[in-house]
Amino acid sequence: NEGSLWGGRFADGPAAAMAALSKSTHFDWALAPFDIRASKAHARVLNSAGLLADDDLAGMLAGLDRLAADVADGTFTPAESDEDVHGALERGLIERVGAELGGRLRAGRSRNDQVATLFRMWVRAAMGRVALGLLDVVEALTAQAAAHPDAVMPGKTHLQAAQPVLLAHHLLAHAQPLIRDVDRLGDADRRTAVSPYGSGALAGSSLGLDPAAIAAELGFDGPAENSIDATSARDFAAEAAFVFAMIAVDLSRLSEEVILWSTPEFGYVTLADAWSTGSSIMPQKKNPDVAELTRGKAGRLIGDLTGLLATLKAQPLAYNRDLQEDKEPVFDAVAQLELLLPAITGLVATLEFHEDRMAELAPAGFTLATDIAEWLVRQGVPFRVAHEVAGACVREAEGRGVGLDELDDETFASIDPALTPQVRDVLTVRGSIESRNAHGGTAPEQVQRQLSVLATEVASL
Numbered sequence: 001n002e003g004s005l006w007g008g009r010f011a012d013g014p015a016a017a018m019a020a021l022s023k024s025t026h027f028d029w030a031l032a033p034f035d036i037r038a039s040k041a042h043a044r045v046l047n048s049a050g051l052l053a054d055d056d057l058a059g060m061l062a063g064l065d066r067l068a069a070d071v072a073d074g075t076f077t078p079a080e081s082d083e084d085v086h087g088a089l090e091r092g093l094i095e096r097v098g099a100e101l102g103g104r105l106r107a108g109r110s111r112n113d114q115v116a117t118l119f120r121m122w123v124r125a126a127m128g129r130v131a132l133g134l135l136d137v138v139e140a141l142t143a144q145a146a147a148h149p150d151a152v153m154p155g156k157t158h159l160q161a162a163q164p165v166l167l168a169h170h171l172l173a174h175a176q177p178l179i180r181d182v183d184r185l186g187d188a189d190r191r192t193a194v195s196p197y198g199s200g201a202l203a204g205s206s207l208g209l210d211p212a213a214i215a216a217e218l219g220f221d222g223p224a225e226n227s228i229d230a231t232s233a234r235d236f237a238a239e240a241a242f243v244f245a246m247i248a249v250d251l252s253r254l255s256e257e258v259i260l261w262s263t264p265e266f267g268y269v270t271l272a273d274a275w276s277t278g279s280s281i282m283p284q285k286k287n288p289d290v291a292e293l294t295r296g297k298a299g300r301l302i303g304d305l306t307g308l309l310a311t312l313k314a315q316p317l318a319y320n321r322d323l324q325e326d327k328e329p330v331f332d333a334v335a336q337l338e339l340l341l342p343a344i345t346g347l348v349a350t351l352e353f354h355e356d357r358m359a360e361l362a363p364a365g366f367t368l369a370t371d372i373a374e375w376l377v378r379q380g381v382p383f384r385v386a387h388e389v390a391g392a393c394v395r396e397a398e399g400r401g402v403g404l405d406e407l408d409d410e411t412f413a414s415i416d417p418a419l420t421p422q423v424r425d426v427l428t429v430r431g432s433i434e435s436r437n438a439h440g441g442t443a444p445e446q447v448q449r450q451l452s453v454l455a456t457e458v459a460s461l
């Protein structure tokens, strides 16, 4: 049982199938740089506690630096016999500084507090990268909004024609949730920035090591208050997985619209060649694969979240080996987002909008009916009556196969005497949009204000 982390009590090594099941180096190797950084911090607290002489500390740090370089350039990789990243790196350290010195590092720590700490470090770094990628998508959306300040489009509810809106307003409606997701990542980081190091296997350390010192050195806000909780809690991972899934869901909503908009039936946008694909058989095709893969991967990220929650459910305190299943879903979610975010950014940044087509469709489906009703209310008509009257106008226009603005003055008067020719003021898409000028509305003034508020928010993130 040479080289294993628990030789003393065992006469025999693990069965092959046991070792195969146990093994995690094929995914937890991603923690290696964090493991080495944390080992250096651990060596320093061992030294401060008088458990590692100064020259031993120097030798240990030099060995860890050499190991880090060898890991970075691929000279050192896990061996078949290494169970996990922690065991592999201990072997690597011993190969570099000898068993006598290398064997001192493990004092006062367990793989249980180690892995919880390293996973938190990995998640924090990943959340930072995802936030930056998300801000690029926000930037692409706001740039398109700023580039089309006057373009109008059909606003929809139930995917049915509802009321005309500004294209910029609609694009910013996709930027807002992404800004909230960035905010969620920052919020989750506060709870993730708590260090389990020093918790040992579950009960804490007896060796006088300072958890606050190591927490500070590793960039955490402070050490955990409870060693049992610190080694077993994975709500930080579940929270990150939720935010990652939420991001994918938010991007899938945008993607679904791009897919619809790029059909000839909508005809709102043309996709750039660089961000679409062709068909191997149908020469005319230009497919929105970026948007479709985003929509598809949202399902996968939801699976990552629910899989992790199912793993965590009903585990007794403290560490259980089930927890080794915590990393792959989170790693996978981040890997998918790192593929998606630059592609979605490119797709959005290069969308070519067909303003004439959107303007033509904006009043279709009698989307100005609400404007008639609200105009009547401003003339003192009760809304219940105004709704009826505007509905009668729609019925009349629909029967004649014309738009609301094409009804003549006599027809309006015959539907209701309150409908004077002045009603025509609101029977344009432009007039309708400009009238919705309360905070958060689609009027150009409000949309410009929204753009500048967003810019300030992004700058402060």
Ligand code: ARG
Pocket (backbone or CB within 6 Å): 024, 028, 084, 111, 112, 115, 319, 321, 323, 324, 325
């Ligand atoms: N590889 C394990 C994990 O990912 C850490 C090792 C803890 N194992 C143990 N037997 N206590 O959770």
